Every structure is written in structure tokens, then in C-alpha cells.
Amino acid sequence: MKYLLILLICSGTFLLHGEVKICAHCGKGSRYMRFSAENRHYCSERCAKAKFSCYSCKEIPRGRYMIVMGINGDSRRFCGTCSTHEKCFSCAFPARERRVLNDGRKQCLDCSRTSLAHPQAVRLLQQLRWDLAEMHNFDPQHRITLRLVSQNALRNITRDPNAMGCMKVLVTTREERKGLKKRISKEWQCTLYMLDNLPRTVAAKVIVHELTHDHLYHHAGSGKNPKITEGICEAVSGQWLLLNKHKGFFNAMQKNPDPVYGAGFREIFPQLERYGMRGIIKRYRSNFTPF
DSSP states (O other), X not given: OHHHHHHHHHHHHHHHHOOOEEBTTTOOEESOOSEEETXXXXXXXXXXXXHHOOTTXXXXXXXXXXXXXXXXXXXXXXXXXXXXXXXXXXXXXXXXXXXEOTTSOEEEHHHHHHBOOHXXXXXXXXXXXXXXHHHHOOOOSXXXXXXXXXXXXXXXXXXXXXOOEEEEEEEEEEEEEETTEEEEEEEEEEEEEEETTXXXXXXXXXXXXXXXXXXXXXXXXXXXXXXXXXXXXXHHHHHHHXXXXXXXXXXXXXXXXXXXXXXXXXXHHXXXXXXXXXXXXXXXXXXXXXX
């Protein structure tokens, strides 16, 4: 009690001379703070850089700065100069130090370190097929050809400048007769087109989405309503992201304002959690046209 009384008296005397402010990084109290931003105070330049520095140049923003949200759901702070740099095509953050790909795309060094070459992408594809076989009983055996293409080539296939992947399915129907019996067989040719040089997590999200399209082609048919079809594919991608602890990507999908992908995901995901893939196909059977 004696020590507590002395502490209170000392604290009261100290506060009379000036308000004590707490450093947002190290937690030390002082009346003299060298830096302040966003109603937070920092006792030194080192503490300010640790909490309030530009992600790109690592300097404290002087004046205007910008907070940018990337494709993975994370937000990063950039100073006025660095925020004007061209954005990385795979993470959507301004890239001060970047490499230029053959088709003109800009990629930051962080993403380039984890970008996949064709052998790595093939291994990832096979791994994800087995993951989805466990999650929703997808077929991991039938042949799917993976092709990594440039942005211009993918744009010619999809007619969508923002597309990162596309699943093309060609079904050939053959009719065989043995006497009076007639037999109809179908031959499937499945090709997955995906942008080259994607980081591993982004590539996995794209592959899971397109593998769901492949599953719907085989078990339901071609979708009539893009919102329902893309919503199912996005919902399966969201489940995989949550299982593999990529919460940021999942949060970004929930906030996606797109009327097809974002709205479809928010509509289908709770139903997928409740009914599973078979239940979803049954509920939306009228949305699909069988091959």
C-alpha cells in the first residue's frame, strides 16, 4: 500500500507537467514524441519505421500516403511516390522493384520469388486434384492438360482481360452399332489454360476454381446462369483457402463487389457448407445443360 501511494503521487506530479503519451510500437511512455500519425505516437524514428513506414521504400511517409489492398486481402501502406508505381499483376500492389515479363506484365520481386514454372504447376495441379477428391469426391484420374500461357494468349481464349485461367472441354460423341444394339460413347478432352509466372497461392486458387468447372462439366453440364456457375467455383476455392489457412484471400473474396463472382460466392458458399457439392448440383440442376 505504501509503494502504491508513492507511485500514485509520483504519477500525479508527472502528469501536471505534461501528458504522458505511449509509443505505439515499444510501449514506452514519454511527454516528448518525435512522430505521430493516425492518432498514434512513436518515440523514435526506429519505432515509427517499424509501424508506419512505406512498404516499398521503408521510409516514413512525409505528407500524403496511400493504403492499398491486394488480391490476398492484405492492406499495405505506400508513400506518395511509391504509390504511383505500376502495380504487380499478381498481387495488385505498387511495385517499385519489378521485372517485366515477355508479354509486358509487371511483377514485383516478392511474387517473382514464388512464381511457378511448368513442372511445379503440374505437380501443384495433381496435388490439388487429390485435395478436391477428398473434399468433394472429384475425379483425380481423368486426363487434364495444363498449358501456361501469356496474358495476350489467354485474352484471345477467354475475351476477358482480367482472366487468370480458363478450362476448355471438348466432348466428342461416337455412335457404335453391334447388330441391333446402338452404343454412344463420349470422349472428353480437358485443357486448363493458366497465366504463367503466377505465385503459388494465386495459382492454387485459380486451379481449384477451374477444376470445379471441370467437375460441373462432367456431372451437371454447361451452366446457363454465370452467377450460379461462377459462384459454385468460387465457393469451392474459398473452402480450400480456409482449409489451408489463407484467410486473407478468403476475406478478399467475401468483399469482392463483382456482381457475378463476388455476389455468386456470397450466395453459394453457405449452401455449399450445408449441403455439399452433390446437394448444390441437385438444387441447381435446372441451371445446367448436359452435354
